[in-house]
Amino acid sequence: MSPKKPYNKLSKRQQAILQYVKQFIDKNGYPPxxxxxxxxxxxxxxxxxxxxxxxxxxxxxxxRSDRVSRGIRLVADIPARKKSVKAAQQNVAIPYYGRIVAGEPIPVEAFDDPDKAIEVTPDMLGGIDPSEVFALEVQGNSMIDAMISDGDIVLLRRQETARNGDMVAVWLTTRGETTLKRFYLENGRVRLQPAHPTMEPIFVSPDECQIQGKIISIIRHLH
Amino acid sequence: MSPKKPYNKLSKRQQAILQYVKQFIDKNGYPPxxxxxxxxxxxxxxxxxxxxxxxxxxxxxxxRSDRVSRGIRLVADIPARKKSVKAAQQNVAIPYYGRIVAGEPIPVEAFDDPDKAIEVTPDMLGGIDPSEVFALEVQGNSMIDAMISDGDIVLLRRQETARNGDMVAVWLTTRGETTLKRFYLENGRVRLQPAHPTMEPIFVSPDECQIQGKIISIIRHLH
DNA sequence: ATTATAAGCGAACAGTAGTTCGATTGTCAA
DNA sequence: TTGACAATCGAACTACTGTTCGCTTATAAT
Incomplete structure (x- = not known):
């Protein structure tokens, strides 16, 4: 399962050297x-x-230049830094439903407040129709067991059913709260499995859980 | 006297030297x-x-660097790193350096392959110059307690220093590998703390670890 | 002319840097 | 096991390189 990365024929040491030389030149202006x-x-x-x-x-x-101190030059490029701005694609605006708070359902009706949308690149959606996608900001750490923390932005695809293993936003009617979990339907009951190995799953009956959507992406900003 | 003044108050000899140094570097990749x-x-x-x-x-x-052979660098060359172009609604392509795996360094290679880049909206970077940002895919679960899991894409800002507690990508020169850890400098040594309860921290001396960058964002795709 | 300052000269010095070489280790196939 | 080969090590050698210093020359203001 080797991903066959660049540097194919280079040993670890050679990669280290190349890495250091580039960094050194970039920092000092002359080779080491x-x-x-x-x-x-x-x-x-x-x-x-x-x-x-x-x-x-x-x-x-x-x-290399023979017999020359620091006689190393990189074949690819002398200045290592490249400009990274590139061709623009068409962005898509995803309706942003605000924060998902435990105890409150996600509003189902759409609203089209322009500044209540976040912009993402289409490839963030993995080919999913943008009109089916909405975004939420997670509030609180109630979903930390699904490796989703306070402030995270989750992109969800609107759907009312799920396949086993999907990460979904579920409205638990009897508990009166919404949670993000992995969904499994087995033996006529629903198992909501946290992503964290040490956490216990929640078992509910299918009629007391209402699927809001399936998570397709998570975005987190650190500062 | 002088028809023009190419370099302000430089003597002819100094101009000649400067000219030659530039020419030499341009030709050889290292100073004379x-x-x-x-x-x-x-x-x-x-x-x-x-x-x-x-x-x-x-x-x-x-x-100049004292007592260093060829220790000359042109001042105009150094500030090549600071470019701040604020593209309005344009997406930016972030160089994607592949997976971060224990035992394999981050390739410093050029990223001319278009699918070796990921596209994000500028606001994903929180105002950080896009040219300072690069992306990695996380392999392994060593950061699972920092809510970073296998397959996540992390956006990092290129920087060589860090503050205690920062989540950084570090190049361990003597081990020849790059790792993602929390950074702590204490008692003159560096502690690289995994966010996983069963994993021990790594202790290294400051001169054998090179900070590659600091994590600014995390993107996770679920399929 | 005198003086101060900038610029240049040449040689010597000490530490630096690339090269070479014999020996050792590790890997892999026969 | 043996042999071939890649990789590594340590040390020595020679040439290179930046620095220093005493001395000289040039220029311009005094």
Missing amino acids: TIREIGSQIGVASTSVVNYNLNKLVEAGYIE | TIREIGSQIGVASTSVVNYNLNKLVEAGYIE
């Missing part, structure tokens, strides 16, 4: 010496660094 | 030595070149 590289990656012998630098040359990642 | 400069501009004495280089430092054209 063999000994500077060695001390940083934890290799005492200059010959080992030299050996691996030559490997990097063979692999085409760098070039 | 004092003697290389001297031979090019026709000065035999290293001290003369050294003298004029210091003048260029005073004038603000270059920076």
Whole structure:
């Protein structure tokens, strides 16, 4: 199950060297010496660094000037930083229903207040029709067991049924609260399974739980 | 006298040196030595070149690292990192560096492959310059108690320092791996604290860990 | 002319840096 | 086990490189 990543033929040490050289150049404006590289990656012998630098040359990642101090240059690009702004796609506006609070149902009727919408890229929805999607902000830590914490924004697809294993927002009619859980229908009853291994599931009958939607994405901002 | 003033109050010799240094770096990827400069501009004495280089430092054209071979950098080159372009409703493409796996460094490779980038709306970054941001996919559950789970996509801001408690991606130079942990600097050593109750913290010295960036956002897709 | 200051010169010095080489270790296939 | 080969290590060697210092030259104000 190797994901076959870049750096195919490079050893870990060679990757470390390449990483450090790039970082060093970016920071200092000139390449490091063999000994500077060695001390940083934890290799005492200059010959080992030299050996691996030559490997990097063979692999085409760098070039070296013989007998020249700091005679390393990156083949790809001298300034490592690239600009990352790129072509714009069409964003989609997702209705934002505000906060989901325990004890209150999610309003089902749509409202179209423009600033009550959040904008996402279509690929965030994984091909789902944007009109079926709405967003909630999680308030409180009542759903922390589903690895969803206070302030998280969840994108949900509107649906009233769910398949086993789906993460859904469920309105528990008898308890009078809404919760986010994994949904399992088994033996005529519903098991709402927290994502956290140490938490116990909740068992309810199908007629006392009303599915509001299925979670398709979670967005969290840290500061 | 002078038809124009290419560089404000620089002597002809200093201009020649500056010109040559720029040219040399552009050609070779690393700065010239004092003697290389001297031979090019026709000065035999290293001290003369050294003298004029210091003048260029005073004038603000270059920076030097003491006692470092080729320790010259052009001042204009360094601030290449700060670009602040605020695209209004445009999406930004964030370089996607793949998975963060124990034992494999974050590739520093260029990301020319279009699907090696993820697109987000600028407000996802909370006002942070998009060019400072990159994305990783988390592998493993070592951060499960920080509510970061396998498969999550984390957006990180490139920075080399961190405050205690920050969630950072750290490159462990001697181990040759990158890891996602909470950062604490205490008693002159660095504690990298996993947010998983059964996992022990990692202790390293500050010079063997390079902070890659700080987590600013987490995106999780459920399918 | 005198003086101060900037600029230049050449040589010597000490530490730095790339290279080389013999020896060792680890891996993998025969 | 054996052999081939890649990777590593430590040390020594030579050449390189920045720094320093005493001395000289040039310029301009006094």
